[in-house]
Amino acid sequence: xxxxxxATTGEASTTSRTPWTQxxxxxxxxxxxxxxxxxxxxxxxxxxxxxISSNYAYIVNSGQNATADALALIFGVxxxxxxxxxxxxxxxxxxxxxxxxxxxxxxxxxxxxxxTNHKTVGLxxxxxxxxxxxxxxxxxxxxxxxxxNPTTHYFSADTxxxxxxxxxxxxxxxxxxxxxxxxxxxxxxxxxGSRRMAxxxxxxxxxxxxxxxxxxxxxxxxxxxxxTGWTGYAPLQTQAGPGMVSYLFGFAVIGMxxxxxxxxxxxxxxxxxxxxxxxxxxxxxxxxxxxxxxLLTLATPTLFAAGxxxxxxxxxxxxxxxxxxxxxxxxxxNLFWFFGHPEVYxxxxxxxxxxxxxxxxxxxxxxxxxxxxxxGMIGVSLLSFFVWQHHLFQSGINPxxxxxxxxxxxxxxxxxxxxxxxxMGTLYKAKIRFEIPMLFAMALYxxxxxxxxxxxxxxxxxxxxxxxxxxxxxxxxxxxxxGGLLFAFMAGLYYWxxxxxxxxxxxKIGLWHFWTMFIFFNLTFFPMxxxxxxxxxxxxxxxxxxxxxxxxxxxxxxxxLGFSFLIFFFNLVWSLYINPQxxxxxxxxxxxxxxxxxxxxxxxxxxxxxxxxxxxxxxxEASAPAVADLGGGDELIPAVSSHDGSGVA
Amino acid sequence: MxxxxxLRRMTIIWIVLSVAADLxxxxxxxxxxxxxxxxxxxxxxxxxxNVLFVIAIPVLIxxxxxxxxxIAVWSAKRGGPEPVGGEAARTNRTxxxxxxxxxxVVVIFLAGFGTVELVVNHGSGGGEGPNPVWSPSGAxxxxxxxxxxxxxxxxxxxxxxxxxxxxxxxxxxxxxPTFGGFETSQLVLPVHTTIAFNxxxxxxxHSFWAYQLSVKADANPQINDVAYxxxxxxxxxxxxxxxxxxxWHGSMYNYGSVVSQQQFMQWAQSTEAANAANTKFLPPFxxxxxxxxxxxxGGYYPDGSATPYSTxxxxxxxxxxx
Numbered sequence: 002x003x004x005x006x007x008a009t010t011g012e013a014s015t016t017s018r019t020p021w022t023q024x025x026x027x028x029x030x031x032x033x034x035x036x037x038x039x040x041x042x043x044x045x046x047x048x049x050x051x052x053i054s055s056n057y058a059y060i061v062n063s064g065q066n067a068t069a070d071a072l073a074l075i076f077g078v079x080x081x082x083x084x085x086x087x088x089x090x091x092x093x094x095x096x097x098x099x100x101x102x103x104x105x106x107x108x109x110x111x112x113x114x115x116x117t118n119h120k121t122v123g124l125x126x127x128x129x130x131x132x133x134x135x136x137x138x139x140x141x142x143x144x145x146x147x148x149x150n151p152t153t154h155y156f157s158a159d160t161x162x163x164x165x166x167x168x169x170x171x172x173x174x175x176x177x178x179x180x181x182x183x184x185x186x187x188x189x190x191x192x193x194g195s196r197r198m199a200x201x202x203x204x205x206x207x208x209x210x211x212x213x214x215x216x217x218x219x220x221x222x223x224x225x226x227x228x229t230g231w232t233g234y235a236p237l238q239t240q241a242g243p244g245m246v247s248y249l250f251g252f253a254v255i256g257m258x259x260x261x262x263x264x265x266x267x268x269x270x271x272x273x274x275x276x277x278x279x280x281x282x283x284x285x286x287x288x289x290x291x292x293x294x295x296l297l298t299l300a301t302p303t304l305f306a307a308g309x310x311x312x313x314x315x316x317x318x319x320x321x322x323x324x325x326x327x328x329x330x331x332x333x334x335n336l337f338w339f340f341g342h343p344e345v346y347x348x349x350x351x352x353x354x355x356x357x358x359x360x361x362x363x364x365x366x367x368x369x370x371x372x373x374x375x376x377g378m379i380g381v382s383l384l385s386f387f388v389w390q391h392h393l394f395q396s397g398i399n400p401x402x403x404x405x406x407x408x409x410x411x412x413x414x415x416x417x418x419x420x421x422x423x424x425m426g427t428l429y430k431a432k433i434r435f436e437i438p439m440l441f442a443m444a445l446y447x448x449x450x451x452x453x454x455x456x457x458x459x460x461x462x463x464x465x466x467x468x469x470x471x472x473x474x475x476x477x478x479x480x481x482x483x484g485g486l487l488f489a490f491m492a493g494l495y496y497w498x499x500x501x502x503x504x505x506x507x508x509k510i511g512l513w514h515f516w517t518m519f520i521f522f523n524l525t526f527f528p529m530x531x532x533x534x535x536x537x538x539x540x541x542x543x544x545x546x547x548x549x550x551x552x553x554x555x556x557x558x559x560x561x562l563g564f565s566f567l568i569f570f571f572n573l574v575w576s577l578y579i580n581p582q583x584x585x586x587x588x589x590x591x592x593x594x595x596x597x598x599x600x601x602x603x604x605x606x607x608x609x610x611x612x613x614x615x616x617x618x619x620x621x622e623a624s625a626p627a628v629a630d631l632g633g634g635d636e637l638i639p640a641v642s643s644h645d646g647s648g649v650a
Numbered sequence: 651m652x653x654x655x656x657l658r659r660m661t662i663i664w665i666v667l668s669v670a671a672d673l674x675x676x677x678x679x680x681x682x683x684x685x686x687x688x689x690x691x692x693x694x695x696x697x698x699x700n701v702l703f704v705i706a707i708p709v710l711i712x713x714x715x716x717x718x719x720x721i722a723v724w725s726a727k728r729g730g731p732e733p734v735g736g737e738a739a740r741t742n743r744t745x746x747x748x749x750x751x752x753x754x755v756v757v758i759f760l761a762g763f764g765t766v767e768l769v770v771n772h773g774s775g776g777g778e779g780p781n782p783v784w785s786p787s788g789a790x791x792x793x794x795x796x797x798x799x800x801x802x803x804x805x806x807x808x809x810x811x812x813x814x815x816x817x818x819x820x821x822x823x824x825x826x827p828t829f830g831g832f833e834t835s836q837l838v839l840p841v842h843t844t845i846a847f848n849x850x851x852x853x854x855x856h857s858f859w860a861y862q863l864s865v866k867a868d869a870n871p872q873i874n875d876v877a878y879x880x881x882x883x884x885x886x887x888x889x890x891x892x893x894x895x896x897x898w899h900g901s902m903y904n905y906g907s908v909v910s911q912q913q914f915m916q917w918a919q920s921t922e923a924a925n926a927a928n929t930k931f932l933p934p935f936x937x938x939x940x941x942x943x944x945x946x947x948g949g950y951y952p953d954g955s956a957t958p959y960s961t962x963x964x965x966x967x968x969x970x971x972x
Contacts, residue, residue, distance in 0.1 A: 158897050228897060232894075234855050331873075364724075364733065370740075397867060400777070400778040404769075411758075419749075422746065425713070425720075430656070430733060432724065433726055435726075450713050454709060461698060462764055462776060466691070467861075536684065538859065539892075539894070545888075621733045621736075
């Protein structure tokens with residue numbers, strides 16, 4: 002097959018001429034055109050849906066046509082992608098033209114554009130996930146407000162259940178990307194000595210579709226919300242109003258982003274490691290991201306398919322989940338949790354990686370049992386595909402398989418325990434510097450222990466009878482996801498933001514943030530174990546009178562926990578804009594390769610591709626070898642732009 | 651300070667605190683741990699919880715002591731000796747092998763213990779699906795007879811009592827197949843009797859959670875989810891829905907009671923007689939019911955007004971039964 006010859010405006014001249022889509026200023030492609038594209042697509046899809054299915058796809062009691070709603074969202078997302086420029090490259094290829102090269106602008110507006118630079122995408126993700134988290138957090142405040150009193154209601158039962166559902170879904174979607182998106186994209190190439198990700202366009206796609214997913218799931222609220230919680234169980238799903246379409250399609254959209262991000266990161270780690278970056282020299286954070294990427298790539302298609310079935314049930318009147326017509330309510334439960342349990346580890350493994358990266362720096366000791374830690378992450382990732390039915394212990398599905406799923410679930414605590422071995426071994430006879438990242442990392446060990454141990458209670462089928470579906474579960478997974486992943490994310494932000502932004506975060510405000518978050522997190526969620534044991538099911542707007550004291554305690558703590566996030570946002574604004582303090586090139590005296598680059602990181606990361614000589618954990622070693630040979634000799638590798646179009650497809 | 655010194659100190663603190671906490675828990679808290687001891691299943695599930703907790707305490711305390719010790723003793727502020735890197739600080743085969751072995755042994759023990767408790771206690775009160783594999787003796791016979799309409803139950807006969815739980819948005823109703831299949835919103839059970847709950851749903855997924863009885867079984871449409879328990883004490887218990895089932899999930903609860911066998915017999919017979927006029931309109935007793943447009947077995951639109959469209963348009967002449 003012969004390549005079309007390059008057009009006269011091809012490789013040579015595009016470097017001198019910025020394509021119109023990438024110019025600074027209004028007359029180009031950016032967030033604004035994406036919004037316009039989204040709105041136009043939405044309107045077109047809505048019209049099309051009404052035109053083709055006006056007679057049968059109405060949703061009872063809503064006056065809404067499910068097909069119109071679904072097509073509106075689908076075309077809205079397509080319009081959004083067209084508007085931002087995500088489809089320029091494939092469409093040009095389809096048309097047989099030489100696509101215009103993406104050019105990275107040296108202008109603040111690059112953050113509102115389809116950028117293929119992994120560092121820009123990383124920072125876009127930071128803002129994206131924080132926005133996601135803030136929205137979900139506000140909904141959490143609303144939940145705790147309603148639970149202040151069992152008889153006085155601040156919301157109607159209907160509004161309350163929709164707030165709960167929206168909170169759960171937004172937080173779960175956010176948590177899938179909270180580390181992989183910002184830190185994974187930004188740091189993985191720096192850590193493995195690469196100048197870019199393997200598929201920069203897919204990387205940019207994963208971010209912009211993530212934003213589209215946020216808007217799709219948020220569109221459920223103006224549609225009247227959905228009553229199913231984040232688990233979306235059918236037939237309640239089948240029965241629900243038009244907001245359910247946003248849920249089903251929203252997960253599909255987020256799922257596309259997850260698959261794209263996972264695939265891209267896995268390929269990058271496997272193929273783009275610098276010379277000498279052997280598997281046993283790979284930073285532990287990269288191991289965790291690799292294990293996560295495998296889960297993202299392999300588990301998410303199930304969710305995508307499940308969501309598609311649900312959409313078809315709603316629009317094309319199929320009956321995948323409709324028992325009366327030959328479907329099965331178990332089908333959704335199985336598909337959802339077959340994705341859902343690996344998903345849980347998508348939300349745990351990156352946290353382990355972050356603390357594994359941070360501990361050696363602040364203890365000045367090598368990472369203990371590195372290989373065991375890496376094996377633990379791979380082990381968790383593999384085992385996570387074999388435990389999903391523990392969510393269905395009381396559902397009546399395959400009851401004789403329960404001992405098996407009890408065993409696999411409890412086995413997963415062995416590789417998870419490796420993370421504790423790594424952490425405790427590294428702390429041994431260390432010289433601990435209690436900087437903010439270290440405090441958050443140690444908080445993970447405290448919180449995740451409670452989350453993990455209560456997980457063993459849940460996996461025990463007899464005990465599960467009492468705790469399944471109650472506040473005990475709720476508290477358990479907040480301890481693992483919020484107490485684990487979110488604390489790790491904070492550790493990672495405080496640790497790496499100096500690299501990413503060139504600004505130090507304020508330590509005094511950081512201390513206030515840490516202590517309020519740590520204390521009030523525990524005061525919010527610990528009582529919920531007791532509330533659950535005393536018989537309060539999840540997702541209820543009312544509860545037994547005798548549980549009001551504990552619920553109020555939890556609610557007030559939750560408000561203060563919410564306040565701790567305001568301190569965090571204040572610290573961000575203060576340290577980045579109001580009173581910026583320039584960060585030293587390597588403020589924590591880390592040996593990590595990412596800290597050996599210039600500050601700010603140049604567009605191509607490394608002037609020369611580094612040659613890795615050893616792993617980055619040789620702390621407190623007299624004759625420790627240098628981590629990498631960053632070049633500087635005579636044989637210079639010519640610096641090429643990370644946006645050299647060759648090989649990018 | 652040499653190496654063994656640190657570990658010895660930590661071990662001593664750990665053992666003392668763990669033993670103290672375990673004893674305090676087992677004797678002071680343990681007997682009050684939910685779900686109490688109203689049934690055999692509740693008693694054994696409480697025992698399981700307590701066993702797990704007694705194992706969990708040393709794990710929690712061990713890690714916490716280690717973290718606290720590290721913070722107190724190995725802080726840079728204290729200006730202790732410089733840490734030593736190198737191979738010895740990177741791996742320690744003995745520690746690693748011991749860690750993996752100990753966690754594996756504990757975990758496999760727990761899985762084995764859970765399995766034995768699950769099988770011995772006939773599913774521990776959890777939903778066992780339509781074909782339970784660990785039934786108590788007499789249960790299958792009683793269930794078969796119930797379906798055939800030939801089931802009987804009398805005080806002091808040691809028979810299994812089948813009770814059907816029908817969940818719908820947003821209430822539970824109960825059918826007693828051995829008493830003519832009457833249906834009631836009251837759940838009354840005889841003491842010292844094995845109950846076979848047959849849980850099903852008419853619409854979405856619910857979960858029948860009889861808290862003090864330690865019974866939890868999902869109610870799926872067109873699926874019979876069986877759960878067993880054996881009552882031991884008389885008294886009142888709470889029934890809650892524990893699977894999100896829509897707007898009023900939060901208020902889907904009621905109370906049941908365990909009474910003496912004679913009282914139960916009296917209640918059942920009088921309710922059967924009082925409800926006889928209604929019972930004859932119910933569909934014949936079955937494990938599951940299919941709601942359809944005629945409403946014969948429940949009906950989605952009993953008054954024809956739950957939908958914005960005319961029922962005549964949708965169903966033609968086949969109108970919902972009035």
